[in-house]
Amino acid sequence: MYPSETTFGPGQPERRNLSNDLATAVAAMIHRESLQPGDQLDSVKALAERFQVAVPTMREALRRLEAMGGVLLRHGSGVYVGDNVRRMVLPNPLSPKPTGGVLIELLEARLQIEPPIAALAATVRDPRGVGSMRSTLDEAQRCIAEGDEQLWLVNLNFHRAIAAAGGNTILAEVIDSIVFVHAEEQLEILRLHGDQERDFTEHRQITELIEEGDAQAARRAMAEHLDNVIQIVRRRLSD
Incomplete structure (x- = not known):
């Protein structure tokens, strides 16, 4: 289950998991809004405001998604849905630290x-x-x-x-x-x-x-x- 935007803001999860949770939430948003590879997302700043987090934190989460092919960050252009977004399986945000x-x-x-x-x-x-x-x-x-x-x-x-x-x-x-x-x-x-x-x-x-x-x-x-x-x-x- 993906966390929603309301997961963030006051009472945020600890820093170690925040980027993963954000990445999962952005992926959920892409699925929920039926966005397709190549579609443009809001700016990093706008996404940070939407999820009630700092811009650097949002950028880190997007870079995690980019590494997995879920989004594409184009310098000077914006954030786009990546080719892998339809087959991504992100980790459970509630999973404990690995043993x-x-x-x-x-x-x-x-x-x-x-x-x-x-x-x-x-x-x-x-x-x-x-x-x-x-x-x-x-x-x-x-x-x-x-x-x-x-x-x-x-x-x-x-x-x-x-x-x-x-x-x-x-x-x-x-x-x-x-x-x-x-x-x-x-x-x-x-x-x-x-x-x-x-x-x-x-x-x-x-x-x-x-x-x-x-x-x-x-x-x-x-x-x-x-x-x-x-x-x-x-x-x-x-x-």
Whole structure:
């Protein structure tokens, strides 16, 4: 169930969940008003007033939706409904903070799914997906340099771009569904991992192998990357 606009204002949920709740509410508004991909929404300021939140808070929620393909933010133009809005499944805003066991299960599931997708991406090398991988790497580098908290969303976009580079829409939707349903878990994993530079370096290596068309090496690099994350998160959870 989506929260409505009346959820916000005085008595707001805690900051950790507010962006998720807002993103969910905006998605609900899009569905309720039968808006279609490409339709323009109100301005960020107008949406902030509608949901009774600060403009930066609304912008953060919209960027979360943009990372999931739910909306598109066009600089100097406005906010538009994204292509993925009709198949988005957003997390329950009342869900508790994810447990360590759930985080490990999520990573182990990704370890089974994503290495073969990386191999497929290296075989197909869909130009749009490869271009998106490069764009997200550039954006991740900027986030690291500037200390931008949106890095976690950019990293999720990187993994979505790999699926897109494989040219298989069903596999791309599988990765999307993981991103949509487990966004809070992904954020917690990034916080526990803590090593932004190492994460970026491993992402860049995977990108280069995919671009070179080395399917086996790309598969192996993705498996090693996710296994490294699992080991680090396990250690952090046991500290």
